[in-house]
Amino acid sequence: MNGNGNLRVGLYICHCGTNIAGTIDVKAVAAWGETLPGVVVSREYKYMCSDPGQQLIVDDVREQHLNRIVVASCSPLLHEQTFRGATAKAGLNPFFFHMVNVREHDSWVHEDKQAATEKAKDLIRAAVRRVAFHKPLEKKRVPIHPDVLIVGGGIAGIHAALTLANAGKHVYLVEREPTIGGHMAKFDKTFPTLDCAACILTPKMTAVKKHPNITLWTLSDVTQIEGYVGNFTVTVKRHPRYIIEDLCVGCLECIEACVYKQAKYPDEFNLGLGKRKPIYIPFPQAVPQLPVIDRETCIEFKSGRCKKTCVEVCGDRKAIDFKQQESTETINVGSVILATGFQVFDARRLPYYGYGKFPNVYTSLEAERLINAAGPTQGEVILRDGRKPKTVGILHCIGSRDENTNRWCSRVCCMYSLKLAHLIKEHTGAEIFNFYIDIRTPGKGFEEFYQRLLNEGVHFIRGKGAEINTWPLDPSEEGKLIIRVEDTLIGKIRRIPVDMVVLSVGLEPHADAGDVRRLFNISCSSEGWFLERHPKLAPVNTFTDGIFLAGCCQGPKDIPDSVAQAGAAAAESLALIDSKFVELEPNTAYILEEACSGCKTCIPLCPYSAISFVEAKKKAEINEALCKGCGTCVAACPSGSIRQNLFEDEEIFEEIKGVLAHA
Amino acid sequence: MAYTYFPGCCMHGFARHCQDSLYAVFNALGLELRELKDWNCCGATSYIAVDEYQAFTLAARNLALAEQAGLEVVAPCNACFMVLKKAQDYLARYSNLRERIEAALARGGLQYSGTVQVRHPLEIVIEKIGIKALREKVKRPLKGWNVAPYYGCLLTRPYTLRNGMTLEAFDQLIPALGANLVDFELKDRCCGGSLTGTIEEVGDRLVYILLHEAKRHNADVLVTVCPLCQLNVETHQKQFIRRDREDVNIPVPYFTQLIGLALGIPEKDLGLDRLLVPLDRVLEEHPAELRAAA
């Protein structure tokens, strides 16, 4: 339509209530719009995005035979799709539409009404001149790969994997530890119902292992991800277990047979409270039911001269392989669910609580292991010195709600502290003191659980524990851990001597959450939690299409909420898969083959690896599905032979001329 | 190596013995102290609690004078040390405060551009001399002495110690002198500060807890790095004994007095005679040995 021969533009200026009309004289702009070359209809309307607003466009196209549409309203991020839809509904190619942002770029940021009105005119003039050169474009449809990658095998990852697998989708579950289960596998009971954690978790863990639709890779990391929604290519690094998974039957006789008769090394799963051998299984119900060899402590790795009694007892099964190497798997998936969970706050960061210094100061996670029947003490709560505690202090908010460390509330600590108080009392009959800032029990059945604890005679002292010390001021404090606290209900500083202290450590993002975030190209909140697309309306989506969140990697939450979110993420993933295709924006770059000299300048510049070199033709070629329309190659091409849809030279130049034509 | 010495009010007054030993030890270690000319109050104690602007102006005047000398500043009192460093931090961070203070300095014909390094003498001994070199210089190891380190509460606050410096690093001084290091949990606690003079009941209790705990750990000596702590912890001992509490009598030397003893500096140069709770008993029980000449 060069030369504007039969250009028939419809121009619409939106009031957006008073958002735009309060600053810009929309009536004057509409009247002025009629004078622009090519404009056939120029209107202002209260809400262009409303149904009647859109209908204006449809009717005008039909009655006035318009062939280009310009809407001056808000940001294209909000309503470009809306108006493209209306344009298409009217029977035009949707890319014959162009949007002008006179809200964020004009009315919201200016106070001088006259100047704002003039600016709106400049922007509109530019758009009208540009839109004349728009070409009809088609959105490309690309099929969605039905497989799903789930990263992290805690309760959230497990639940999402089973939901998808039961719906017939193939799932790759990648977990970096030797077993799945996450934090929940460490608990004895779960609040508020006190159901046994293992009883509800381990069947799900085994189901994961058995499910024909789930490929489980433990001791594995995702190291690379390429592509886009519907078509990701993922590289997974699998670290050696030194056990051949297909040959091992999980009899665990090798552990028994290890040359170490006694377990000697601090056991990671029990947070160092127990001991393990160099060949071990993290806990009895670990999934997969396979031993793992730790090369740091195994004599064969250290000296190469072990008797290898483990290999002997394994016999013909030959499942132990000291030479096993790291391997790499490459998979194709259409969507990803991140379920990498959290880490607990490191209590050493607050030295005044004496963690790491006083042996009888424990973290809550360690207390969980002490209470656990499968834990290092078979569920007996005994201190490091072998005594049974007679008095126990539980300090809430360690590394939560604290200006000096983490400012957020970790949401689960009040409840798990109540749970631990109940269980420790049940196991030992000890007198228990809780030190709290506020008790937060806003879940189903939570407040009732708190009432139950009050009735059980557990003490609650309102005041954040200030410090743990061991300097007695009278004989009753001799040999005790002394908790100093301001009891804010009686307005006094108190010293409470106890035998055992439990620090209710908060939840925080993993130390490597930043790396994971960058790898998957998603955002995080300032605290480091993975960021959802919208806190209310898109809580499991991210800003990257096809990547979803579940569980505590998005923020602290309890098991019910983690599971609910995992279900939602699985549903989003299913919805995506069942839509079968993704539509790709056509604003991609393309090559004018006659002009391309095959210099290859563009190839290494492309951030999405979308450009390749076709040897036969000696020309560059752009994969439209991979191109994101960033324009880097367009600008870099020395011969000007790369161009970009919706950003053609004439479109841009007309736009510039339009802005500068200010009379 | 030469330093500008900022004595503050204590060192010229009741803490003369601390100053004597500081000069003696620095001299023996080849470190020169040159007293800052025309120094004034550092701005600590009541000032900073009442009016930060005035306190920081006082501190800034000292810093401005020190800047002219161009040397690092040694502040042997924890309160001076902290206020000078805090003032620097605030001056760097808050431009409106800086502008007011610069105007005040200008009226006195001074200016401060923020280049002065303020150091605690203990920091210098540990960093510049080093534990290893110090150990080699010891002539009379304090063998058998149980020494509890007491740093007071100011050294671990923000603005004070340089990155990487910890009280645990300082603890190493004690074994280097040949003494036994007492694990003293209260080493970073308050000595009572000015509360011993204002709300005596609270101040006394804080001092009492320190002494009681040091005794409980069989400390022969509680070594301090601040003349104000030294004053509080030492002068209040008699009070407790008089009030019929247990005997919490324990000498509280300034750290350079102990270093001086171990280096073999004559006792008269270390101001030991000015200690209100004398070291005599410890010296008799554990006569410091003269190390055989190497």
Ligand SMILES: Cc1cc2nc3c(=O)[nH]c(=O)nc-3n(C[C@H](O)[C@H](O)[C@H](O)COP(=O)(O)OP(=O)(O)OC[C@H]3O[C@@H](n4cnc5c(N)ncnc54)[C@H](O)[C@@H]3O)c2cc1C
């Ligand atoms: C002491 C304590 C007691 C608690 N008690 C209860 C309770 O009684 N009831 C309750 O409802 N909630 C309780 N909670 C909260 C509960 O732990 C969480 O709600 C739950 O664990 C969240 O599950 P998740 O799968 O999101 O994370 P996690 O359990 O943390 O699992 C995440 C998994 O991802 C893996 N992973 C992490 N990063 C990667 C990576 N980059 N690549 C591969 N894998 C990775 C981890 O190894 C882990 O297996 C408690 C929390 C604590 C700290």
